[in-house]
Amino acid sequence: AQRVTQPEKLLSVFKGAPVELKCNYSYSGSPELFWYVQYSRQRLQLLLRHISRESIKGFTADLNKGETSFHLKKPFAQEEDSAMYYCALYTGNQFYFGTGTSLTVIP
Amino acid sequence: NAGVTQTPKFQVLKTGQSMTLQCAQDMNHNSMYWYRQDPGMGLRLIYYSASEGTTDKGEVPNGYNVSRLNKREFSLRLESAAPSQTSVYFCASSEASGVAYNEQFFGPGTRLTVL
Numbered sequence: 001a002q003r004v005t006q007p008e009k010l011l012s013v014f015k016g017a018p019v020e021l022k023c024n025y026s027y028s029g030s031p032e033l034f035w036y037v038q039y040s041r042q043r044l045q046l047l048l049r050h051i052s053r054e055s056i057k058g059f060t061a062d063l064n065k066g067e068t069s070f071h072l073k074k075p076f077a078q079e080e081d082s083a084m085y086y087c088a089l090y091t092g093n094q095f096y097f098g099t100g101t102s103l104t105v106i107p
Numbered sequence: 108n109a110g111v112t113q114t115p116k117f118q119v120l121k122t123g124q125s126m127t128l129q130c131a132q133d134m135n136h137n138s139m140y141w142y143r144q145d146p147g148m149g150l151r152l153i154y155y156s157a158s159e160g161t162t163d164k165g166e167v168p169n170g171y172n173v174s175r176l177n178k179r180e181f182s183l184r185l186e187s188a189a190p191s192q193t194s195v196y197f198c199a200s201s202e203a204s205g206v207a208y209n210e211q212f213f214g215p216g217t218r219l220t221v222l
Contacts, residue, residue, distance in 0.1 A: 009147065032209060044150075044197065044213040086149060090209050093157055094165060095140070099149035 003027060004089050006098035013077050014106045021072040021101045023061075023087030032090040033070040035061055036097070039083045047072075047085070057081070077105045108133050111214035113198050119220045120188045128183040128217050130198030138201045139181035140165075140211065141173060143194040150197065156181055188221045195219070 005024045013019045025031055035047040048056045050063040050070060061072045070087060082105045087098040114129045132139065137158045142150040142165075152165030156175040170192060172184045181200075185192060195218050199211040 006149075034210070036211075043215055044199075046210045049210070088211075093163070094152055094155050095211060096152070096166075097142075097150040099147060 003091075003096040004087050004098040006085075006087055006101050008101045009099065010102050010104070012104045012106055015079055016076050019074050019077045019081070019103065019105075021085050021087075021103065023070045023072065023098060025068050025070065025087075025089045027068075027089055027091060029091065031063070031065075031070075033061075033063055034088040034090065034095075035059070035070075035072050036086045036088055037083050038086070044086070077103075079105045079107055081105050110134065111198055111200055111212050113196075113214035113217050115217060116215065117218050119222065120185075121222050122189060124188050125184070125186050126188065127185075128196055128198075128219075129180070130182065130214060131180045132198075132200040132212070133179065134200060134202075134212065135178070136200035136202050136212070137178070139175065140199040140201075141171075141181070141183045142197045142199065143167065143192075144197060144216070145194050153183065153196075185219075188219075190221045193219060193221045 003026050033050045037047045038044045059074045084100050086100045089096045111132045140155040141153040144150050151167045154173040156162045159178045162173050174182045195216045197216050198214040201211045
């Protein structure tokens with residue numbers, strides 16, 4: 001069963017525009033959610049996690065348990081944000097990743 | 108610290124051949140993972156090892172075996188490679204000691220092509 005859904009495979013926005021990458025999850029327990037990012041020719045790396053309630057590189061994500069969502073947002077996209085973004089759910093022993101969203105920021 | 112290292116970086120196999128992908132981490136992490144990354148499929152967990160001496164199946168274990176050799180090393184073996192196993196393979200590790208520490212650290216990946 002798909003535990004993490006990222007409905008957009010590709011997303012393009014203009015530089016300076018707001019961006020939102022959607023993530024929905026399915027899990028009966030208390031979720032731990034993460035966003036990972038893979039820049040071109042780099043390793044997959046953690047961007048942020050809901051438990052920390054942090055803003056990294058201008059990105060934020062709020063866990064909405066009612067809507068079972070963990071959307072990633074940034075008010076003003078930059079060219080360097082172009083990358084592959086994965087939403088991930090940790091269930092206590094393993095991680096489940098979404099299929100990813102490829103974000104392109106158009107200059 | 109090198110973090111998570113993987114060898115080889117690239118490999119081409121013929122159908123039916125066998126090979127082992129190596130992974131090592133120097134962060135003293137308890138948990139290690141093997142994923143495959145395919146276009147449109149994201150990352151899918153093949154096997155994981157929650158701690159030294161234990162291994163468990165993930166979402167797509169068929170056709171693979173693993174060995175947690177010690178705390179540092181976690182290898183993935185393809186006994187009889189098939190074209191469907193053409194993919195990019197990532198190893199990862201995590202401390203797995205509590206909620207705030209479940210970040211995974213990934214290796215650079217191994218690009219495997221099975222002809």
